[in-house]
Amino acid sequence: xxxxxxxxxxxxxxxxxxxxxxxxxxxxxxxxxxxxxxxxxxxxxxxxxxxxxxxxxxxxxxxxxxxxxxxxxxxxxxxxxxxxxxxxxxxxxxxxxxxxxxxxxxxxxxxxxxxxxxxxxxxxxxxxxxxxxxxxxxxxxxxxxxxxxxxxxxxxxxxxxxxxxxxxxxxxxxxxxxxxxxxxxxxxxxxxxxxxxxxxxxxxxxxxxxxxxxxxxxxxxxxxxxxxxxxxxxxxxxxxxxxxxxxxxxxxxxxxxxxxxxxxxxxxxxxxxxxxxxxxxxxxxxxxxxxxxxxxxxxxxxxxxxxxxxxxxxxxxxxxxxxxxxxxxxxxxxxxxxxxxxxxxxxxxxxxxxxxxxxxxxxxxxxxxxxxxxxxx
Ligand code: CU
Ligand code: CU
Numbered sequence: 520x521x522x523x524x525x526x527x528x529x530x531x532x533x534x535x536x537x538x539x540x541x542x543x544x545x546x547x548x549x550x551x552x553x554x555x556x557x558x559x560x561x562x563x564x565x566x567x568x569x570x571x572x573x574x575x576x577x578x579x580x581x582x583x584x585x586x587x588x589x590x591x592x593x594x595x596x597x598x599x600x601x602x603x604x605x606x607x608x609x610x611x612x613x614x615x616x617x618x619x620x621x622x623x624x625x626x627x628x629x630x631x632x633x634x635x636x637x638x639x640x641x642x643x644x645x646x647x648x649x650x651x652x653x654x655x656x657x658x659x660x661x662x663x664x665x666x667x668x669x670x671x672x673x674x675x676x677x678x679x680x681x682x683x684x685x686x687x688x689x690x691x692x693x694x695x696x697x698x699x700x701x702x703x704x705x706x707x708x709x710x711x712x713x714x715x716x717x718x719x720x721x722x723x724x725x726x727x728x729x730x731x732x733x734x735x736x737x738x739x740x741x742x743x744x745x746x747x748x749x750x751x752x753x754x755x756x757x758x759x760x761x762x763x764x765x766x767x768x769x770x771x772x773x774x775x776x777x778x779x780x781x782x783x784x785x786x787x788x789x790x791x792x793x794x795x796x797x798x799x800x801x802x803x804x805x806x807x808x809x810x811x812x813x814x815x816x817x818x819x820x821x822x823x824x825x826x827x828x829x830x831x832x833x834x835x836x837x838x839x840x841x842x843x844x845x846x847x848x849x850x851x852x853x854x855x856x857x858x859x860x861x862x863x864x865x866x867x868x869x870x871x872x873x874x875x876x877x878x879x880x881x882x883x884x885x886x887x888x889x890x891x892x893x894x895x896x
Contacts, residue, residue, distance in 0.1 A: 613659040622790040626769045630675040642683045650693040657776045657786045658793040665750035673772045674753030681731040687724040691716045700739035712739045731759040732839035733857045748818035766810040773815045773823045793883020800887035811860040815852035824851040826875040832862035864890040
């Protein structure tokens with residue numbers, strides 16, 4: 520017997536969407552409803568209070584946008600058991616502009632390169648990465664002057680199999696010197712540390728992919744903090760030769776942005792856009808294995824974390840072993856650390872995932888898995 524809230528109509532409603540009436544205040548023409556009173560004005564944290572003005576002046580004027588954080592009123596409709604019923608949520612009004620970087624598409628986009636074979640039979644995968652200065656939108660109406668690989672932050676997710684030859688054609692079309700430093704085992708001059716690539720120049724990185732696991736790449740030009748925080752990073756995924764079990768696979772890069780350049784982050788996210796997966800929940804299927812490739816590149820804060828609601832996950836740190844994992848619902852990662860998370864939902868409905876540092880969650884690092892009932896065939 521299917522519960523009414525598990526019908527296809529119900530699950531198509533995007534449970535993370537706020538009640539629009541909550542953001543504009545009560546409509547005087549509307550008959551009174553039996554619902555809880557309006558929440559009191561939320562007190563802004565020091566960081567929010569200090570930065571709201573700076574964001575408004577520096578980041579928003581050119582874009583003509585506003586970053587208005589409004590409390591979302593808990594819904595009185597108990598047939599919608601969404602997070603709005605028990606969480607007072609903060610999120611910016613509106614959405615990012617269409618046509619730019621799409622965090623929803625990024626989740627499942629893997630670049631396997633141009634594939635051929637070397638004379639010895641080894642698989643060769645070739646990739647092209649171009650450093651380019653690009654303005655990116657990190658929250659509705661909030662723009663950030665980024666340095667990017669291929670015009671996006673994070674850069675493309677580079678995927679290969681252990682033992683493949685990886686060849687990366689790097690062109691620096693940006694305005695500053697850059698490199699690409701891959702995590703992995705390789706020769707010193709392939710490490711992207713000392714061979715600085717000046718604007719207009721290029722470099723070719725080539726190495727065998729090892730070890731298998733979840734790695735990353737990033738610029739390693741000093742000042743390193745600036746070159747990483749500006750957006751020059753991406754995921755480098757090396758699959759084991761025998762593969763991993765079939766799963767719904769999602770790439771999540773925990774990142775953050777110092778939009779007023781004071782050495783502190785104002786916007787936190789997975790995959791760049793704060794609150795994106797709260798506004799656009801990620802649909803999962805009940806009983807389907809889900810695998811999250813989780814990488815932390817957050818600058819300025821020493822750690823970040825991932826907490827899953829209503830479930831536990833297997834946590835494979837660095838993804839370099841198939842037989843060793845933790846069984847937990849929260850993982851903490853230092854900058855540059857990563858972990859592969861595997862889980863299966865037994866219950867349908869909306870489930871939050873977010874940084875367990877509450878401040879990060881309130882500044883954008885929060886999302887929703889919308890687990891859908893799959894009819895028995
Ligand atoms: Cu750089
Ligand atoms: Cu690194």
